[in-house]
Amino acid sequence: MTKERLYLFDTTLRDGAQTSGIDFSVTEKVVIAELLDRLGVDYVEGGYPGANPTDTEFFSEKRTQKATFTAFGMTKRAGRSASNDPGLQQVLAASSDACCFVAKAWDYHVDVALGCTNEENLESIEDTVKSAVAAGKEAMIDCEHFFDGFKANPDYALACARTAYQAGARWVVLCDTNGGTLPDEVKAIVAKVREVVPGDHLGIHTHDDTGHAVANALAAVDAGVRQIQGTLNGIGERCGNANLITLIPTLMLKQPYADQLELSIAPAQLAEITQISNAFDEILNRSPNRHAPYVGASAFATKAGIHASAILKEPQTYEHVPPESVGNRRRVLVSDQAGKSNLLGELARLGITVEKSDPRLDRLLAEVKQKEADGYAYEAADASFELLARRTLGEVPRFFDVSSFRVMVERRFNAVGDLITISEAVVKVEIDGETRMSVAEGNGPVNALDMALRKDLGKYQTAIDGLELIDYKVRILNGGTGAVTRVLIESQDTRTHRRWFTIGVSSNIVDASFQALVDSINYTLLKANPA
Ligand SMILES: CC(=O)SCCNC(=O)CCNC(=O)[C@H](O)C(C)(C)COP(=O)(O)OP(=O)(O)OC[C@H]1O[C@@H](n2cnc3c(N)ncnc32)[C@H](O)[C@@H]1OP(=O)(O)O
Numbered sequence: 001m002t003k004e005r006l007y008l009f010d011t012t013l014r015d016g017a018q019t020s021g022i023d024f025s026v027t028e029k030v031v032i033a034e035l036l037d038r039l040g041v042d043y044v045e046g047g048y049p050g051a052n053p054t055d056t057e058f059f060s061e062k063r064t065q066k067a068t069f070t071a072f073g074m075t076k077r078a079g080r081s082a083s084n085d086p087g088l089q090q091v092l093a094a095s096s097d098a099c100c101f102v103a104k105a106w107d108y109h110v111d112v113a114l115g116c117t118n119e120e121n122l123e124s125i126e127d128t129v130k131s132a133v134a135a136g137k138e139a140m141i142d143c144e145h146f147f148d149g150f151k152a153n154p155d156y157a158l159a160c161a162r163t164a165y166q167a168g169a170r171w172v173v174l175c176d177t178n179g180g181t182l183p184d185e186v187k188a189i190v191a192k193v194r195e196v197v198p199g200d201h202l203g204i205h206t207h208d209d210t211g212h213a214v215a216n217a218l219a220a221v222d223a224g225v226r227q228i229q230g231t232l233n234g235i236g237e238r239c240g241n242a243n244l245i246t247l248i249p250t251l252m253l254k255q256p257y258a259d260q261l262e263l264s265i266a267p268a269q270l271a272e273i274t275q276i277s278n279a280f281d282e283i284l285n286r287s288p289n290r291h292a293p294y295v296g297a298s299a300f301a302t303k304a305g306i307h308a309s310a311i312l313k314e315p316q317t318y319e320h321v322p323p324e325s326v327g328n329r330r331r332v333l334v335s336d337q338a339g340k341s342n343l344l345g346e347l348a349r350l351g352i353t354v355e356k357s358d359p360r361l362d363r364l365l366a367e368v369k370q371k372e373a374d375g376y377a378y379e380a381a382d383a384s385f386e387l388l389a390r391r392t393l394g395e396v397p398r399f400f401d402v403s404s405f406r407v408m409v410e411r412r413f414n415a416v417g418d419l420i421t422i423s424e425a426v427v428k429v430e431i432d433g434e435t436r437m438s439v440a441e442g443n444g445p446v447n448a449l450d451m452a453l454r455k456d457l458g459k460y461q462t463a464i465d466g467l468e469l470i471d472y473k474v475r476i477l478n479g480g481t482g483a484v485t486r487v488l489i490e491s492q493d494t495r496t497h498r499r500w501f502t503i504g505v506s507s508n509i510v511d512a513s514f515q516a517l518v519d520s521i522n523y524t525l526l527k528a529n530p531a
């Protein structure tokens with residue numbers, strides 16, 4: 001069967017820039033355009049030249065190597081010609097291959113927002129498209145509020161689409177601007193539009209206000225449109241746009257799309273999509289959504305023991321696609337929901353082979369479940385789990401023992417009369433029968449304890465030289481006087497760049513922190529394998 005070409009249009013840098021809390025610099029836009037080229041989309045809409053200095057500078061040169069570089073703008077204002085509309089001329093003059101103009105397609109908006117007649121709006125659409133084509137650009141029209149407009153006045157909405165197409169628009173894009181349309185409506189309305197514009201000239205632009213942006217885009221494809229607009233990780237105005245990071249794997253891996261449609265993206269590029277999604281979140285300075293379809297850290301994570309048991313026998317039992325196809329990986333988590341299969345899976349990842357019948361596995365499982373009941377959460381603390389597992393299997397040497405620690409926090413006025421808070425810690429450790437006592441000050445009690453603990457570890461000192469605490473999280477597990485505190489510490493070895501998490505639980509926050517610190521040092525020593 002010959003596949004039909006489906007085009008991917010990315011509007012991360014335009015509609016995505018309309019997301020509250022997101023502001024791109026020119027440098028960030030350049031990096032994101034490179035990311036999109038790497039992903040392999042057909043169109044990159046870079047912004048609105050003339051609307052602000054960032055977008056104007058961004059369009060001072062072409063920013064994509066492969067994708068069609070697209071400038072956004074609005075149709076000419078009524079009452080003047082396209083050549084006499086400075087805003088439109090700035091869009092046409094930008095360094096772009098294509099121009100995408102937003103046009104009103106709902107007569108109510110023509111009246112209320114534009115304040116012109118329906119005929120004047122059609123004339124604006126026609127004149128704008130013709131000007132773009134005359135300027136050598138691939139022309140597109142985003143029919144704003146198309147679905148609401150169609151429901152209010154189908155003849156006028158269709159007239160807008162037809163006018164754009166007949167004037168020479170390569171794509172007539174149907175926009176669910178307010179995001180309130182549902183998939184069945186999208187399908188039915190697209191079928192009507194195809195009577196005036198062929199499907200291979202129709203695009204779909206959806207918003208996620210009912211959580212249906214992706215479903216609506218797919219419904220439009222089912223009805224015959226051949227261009228999808230969306231964004232990286234679904235950013236966009238209000239609740240966001242259709243998420244291309246979800247749509248691309250669905251279109252490439254699921255039926256009937258995989259058999260019927262051809263995309264610009266190769267399987268090798270699909271295998272980079274998890275990394276691209278994470279890299280984009282890194283640029284936005286936000287944590288990736290662990291539960292994102294296909295690319296989230298939990299997308300192929302299995303917590304339940306019954307599932308883990310089957311997955312270890314045959315991954316397809318609980319995976320809808322192979323994680324590697326989207327550059328993700330399988331995770332078998334250890335928690336209070338686990339069975340021995342979860343442990344075996346995680347131990348195998350750590351390079352530890354144990355028979356399922358080994359009684360030490362029962363002991364480890366019982367200990368994990370008891371500790372989880374006490375407040376530990378091993379799925380978030382990989383290093384503490386590895387230490388616990390290896391200790392149960394008898395593989396961790398006793399590097400040092402802590403005989404005592406003390407922390408003092410003092411608030412007082414210093415010599416020049418400033419109010420200061422000082423934290424000081426004293427830690428005593430035993431190494432090979434010898435006691436070592438260290439004192440350190442820190443900017444808080446945990447920092448002081450950390451400093452004192454690793455000030456003098458004798459023969460192990462060089463092994464922990466690169467150890468650095470990079471994040472510290474506290475969670476109170478139940479309120480009131482019986483509160484239990486869970487501390488999670490993220491550490492890294494600056495020499496190897498390896499990162500890990502350790503955990504401590506206690507009714508005392510300093511004690512919980514100390515447990516996590518001691519685990520982190522033991523883990524460093526375990527990995528350094530000192531004599
Ligand atoms: C659905 C969407 O997401 S469309 C994309 C929306 N994106 C943006 O608006 C971001 C960039 N926008 C901007 O920076 C500014 O709005 C600008 C530079 C475009 C225009 O700024 P201003 O000239 O100050 O106008 P302002 O923003 O107040 O109002 C928009 C004007 O465009 C007109 N307009 C809106 N859509 C269209 C259209 N499709 N065709 C022609 N005119 C339009 C409005 O009627 C209004 O005109 P008015 O000033 O005569 O009332």
Ligand SMILES: CC(=O)C(=O)O
Binds near residue numbers: 142143144
């Ligand atoms: C054009 C656009 O972003 C919209 O109608 O939602």
